[in-house]
Amino acid sequence: xxxxxxxxxxxxxxxxxxxxxxxxxxxxxxxxxxxxxxxxxxxxxxxxxxxxxxxxxxxxxxxxxxxxxxxxxxxxxxxxxxxxxxxxxxxxxxxxxxxxxxxxxxxxxxxxxxxxxxxxxxxxxxxxxxxxxxxxxxxxxxxxxxxxxxxxxxxxxxxxxxxxxxxxxxxxxxxxxxxxxxxxxxxxxxxxxxxxxxxxxxxxxxxxxxxxxxxxxxxxxxxxxxxxxxxxxxxxxxxxxxxxxxxxxxxxxxxxxxxxxxxxxxxxxxxxxxxxxxxxxxxxxxxxxxxxxxxxxxxxxxxxxxxxxxxxxxxxxxxxxxxxxxxxxxxxxxxxxxxxxxxxxxxxxxxxxxxxxxxxxxxxxxxxxxxxxxxxxxxxxxxxxxxxxxxxxxxxxxxxxxxxxxxxxxxxxxxxxxxxxxxxxxxxxxxxxxxxxxxxxxxxxxxxxxxxxxxxxxxxxxxxxxxxxxxxxxxxxxxxxxxxxxxxxxxxxxxxxxxxxxxxxxxxxxxxxxxxxxxxxxxxxxxxxxxxxxxxxxxxxxxxxxxxxxxxxxxxxxxxxxxxxxxxxxxxxxxxxxxxxxxxxxxxxxxxxxxxxx
Ligand code: FES
Ligand code: MG
Numbered sequence: 001x002x003x004x005x006x007x008x009x010x011x012x013x014x015x016x017x018x019x020x021x022x023x024x025x026x027x028x029x030x031x032x033x034x035x036x037x038x039x040x041x042x043x044x045x046x047x048x049x050x051x052x053x054x055x056x057x058x059x060x061x062x063x064x065x066x067x068x069x070x071x072x073x074x075x076x077x078x079x080x081x082x083x084x085x086x087x088x089x090x091x092x093x094x095x096x097x098x099x100x101x102x103x104x105x106x107x108x109x110x111x112x113x114x115x116x117x118x119x120x121x122x123x124x125x126x127x128x129x130x131x132x133x134x135x136x137x138x139x140x141x142x143x144x145x146x147x148x149x150x151x152x153x154x155x156x157x158x159x160x161x162x163x164x165x166x167x168x169x170x171x172x173x174x175x176x177x178x179x180x181x182x183x184x185x186x187x188x189x190x191x192x193x194x195x196x197x198x199x200x201x202x203x204x205x206x207x208x209x210x211x212x213x214x215x216x217x218x219x220x221x222x223x224x225x226x227x228x229x230x231x232x233x234x235x236x237x238x239x240x241x242x243x244x245x246x247x248x249x250x251x252x253x254x255x256x257x258x259x260x261x262x263x264x265x266x267x268x269x270x271x272x273x274x275x276x277x278x279x280x281x282x283x284x285x286x287x288x289x290x291x292x293x294x295x296x297x298x299x300x301x302x303x304x305x306x307x308x309x310x311x312x313x314x315x316x317x318x319x320x321x322x323x324x325x326x327x328x329x330x331x332x333x334x335x336x337x338x339x340x341x342x343x344x345x346x347x348x349x350x351x352x353x354x355x356x357x358x359x360x361x362x363x364x365x366x367x368x369x370x371x372x373x374x375x376x377x378x379x380x381x382x383x384x385x386x387x388x389x390x391x392x393x394x395x396x397x398x399x400x401x402x403x404x405x406x407x408x409x410x411x412x413x414x415x416x417x418x419x420x421x422x423x424x425x426x427x428x429x430x431x432x433x434x435x436x437x438x439x440x441x442x443x444x445x446x447x448x449x450x451x452x453x454x455x456x457x458x459x460x461x462x463x464x465x466x467x468x469x470x471x472x473x474x475x476x477x478x479x480x481x482x483x484x485x486x487x488x489x490x491x492x493x494x495x496x497x498x499x500x501x502x503x504x505x506x507x508x509x510x511x512x513x514x515x516x517x518x519x520x521x522x523x524x525x526x527x528x529x530x531x532x533x534x535x536x537x538x539x540x541x542x543x544x545x546x547x548x549x550x551x552x553x554x555x556x557x558x559x560x561x562x563x564x565x566x567x568x569x570x571x572x573x574x575x576x577x578x579x580x581x582x583x584x585x586x587x588x589x590x591x592x593x594x595x596x597x598x
Pocket of ligand 1: 060091092093127128129166199200201205207
């Protein structure tokens with residue numbers, strides 16, 4: 001038996017501990033069980049976890065079951081040993097009441113797996129919306145060498161010669177259905193056309209966003225986020241990712257070396273340029289807190305708002321995932337941003353090089369899909385951070401707003417026009433679905449639509465329910481959208497310029513809980529404010545009355561996890577993490593090894 005092991009590898013404490021042979025024998029015998037040999041386990045080779053997020057329950061990530069074979073081959077080729085294990089499944093559109101509930105649960109489970117088992121490094125298989133932040137958050141907490149592998153988007157969807165994009169086609173189809181242009185069967189066919197292959201949503205939804213940002217953060221091999229799932233390049237990338245993690249273990253290159261404040265700031269800038277999802281601020285805040293990096297929500301506006309939209313993908317633009325990859329993906333975007341001084345070039349990435357070294361010379365391969373910096377799809381495409389007497393913080397995505405809307409409400413400094421109108425308030429999506437087409441509500445083109453009870457505590461888990469369509473009678477009159485404001489989230493595939501993620505939520509007695517249908521509300525985008533036009537005294541009276549009633553009512557928890565999450569979760573402006581969990585940081589370094597189990 002060779003003993004040329006690296007004594008620093010944490011897996012040695014399990015498999016090669018001369019001071020505790022009885023425990024070593026116990027640990028060894030069960031990992032021999034599926035065919036590994038004593039020679040391998042005691043060879044001193046790094047043990048690499050493959051955190052598997054794919055399953056039949058998680059079809060967006062299911063292709064990782066195939067890719068894992070190539071990851072393994074890469075690990076083996078570089079002299080490591082692979083141990084694959086499941087991550088709690090998360091699937092955005094299948095999980096009820098919302099996959100938002102599961103990110104923190106998958107995080108917790110993965111922290112335990114990474115810390116409590118003999119792993120020296122890990123490949124994080126990312127993809128569907130919350131799988132990416134859940135994996136990165138856990139890797140940040142444990143802080144063993146980690147590299148992410150995106151499963152990649154689906155191929156482009158097509159219908160009658162037009163690109164149909166994941167999610168975006170649902171929002172469009174439901175308007176067509178409401179207007180009587182298609183029937184139920186036509187609607188389902190149209191939506192199904194957008195999902196032609198394995199992979200995640202092919203639009204710039206939360207999945208493409210979070211994987212692009214994982215690359216921009218430096219946690220994924222350069223150029224790898226955008227490769228479509230079925231492409232052969234994706235298989236090759238899986239192999240290279242497997243090889244690279246073994247080298248990272250030898251170099252002791254950890255998340256804390258990569259996920260610095262510079263990396264987060266780069267990700268914010270990249271998010272604006274790609275037209276990324278409004279879920280990104282929540283997930284990046286969560287990741288930063290678990291990494292111990294201070295990242296203020298306001299940075300999304302100060303660093304991000306001025307950045308132009310360069311990527312012409314649905315919902316803000318026209319194209320889809322395959323086009324994004326062929327046009328150059330993240331490196332082509334980053335190169336444009338570097339040339340204009342917007343990227344902190346020294347931020348280190350998983351390949352051991354800086355983002356500047358990786359991306360500086362990347363070129364745009366198709367200018368219809370990725371635009372040059374001076375010919376963007378849209379100027380000033382980042383988020384606005386809004387506040388007022390209805391909430392302390394909310395996000396508005398400006399990459400999707402029309403030129404006319406922008407001119408009228410946002411860009412013209414000499415004409416301070418605000419959006420003002422009567423509020424219609426819905427308590428949860430059931431309330432909205434039941435009442436939206438009722439003419440008695442009196443919704444007009446002036447109405448502002450509010451959704452509450454949809455936050456991390458209220459829903460629970462914060463659901464993507466804020467983007468609401470207007471009543472059918474308004475759509476037939478040509479009003480396809482009304483301003484929507486709420487304490488829930490919105491799908492990244494939606495093109496609505498909604499005001500989202502309002503914190504604190506109604507269930508935490510934020511100002512939205514005090515709003516009543518018929519109240520006039522004023523949105524002044526230039527001042528970044530949203531205020532209900534009633535006096536502070538009246539608000540205080542309403543608050544006292546609500547508190548006397550026991551607070552804002554929301555449905556009872558249905559599962560143990562719903563109850564636990566509700567008790568511990570924070571608000572979206574600070575990442576909606578389990579408060580208290582953030583004090584456990586870099587546990588592989590700060591906590592030593594877990595105790596022996598027998
Ligand atoms: Fe899984 Fe969009 S639903 S990626
Ligand atoms: Mg979503």
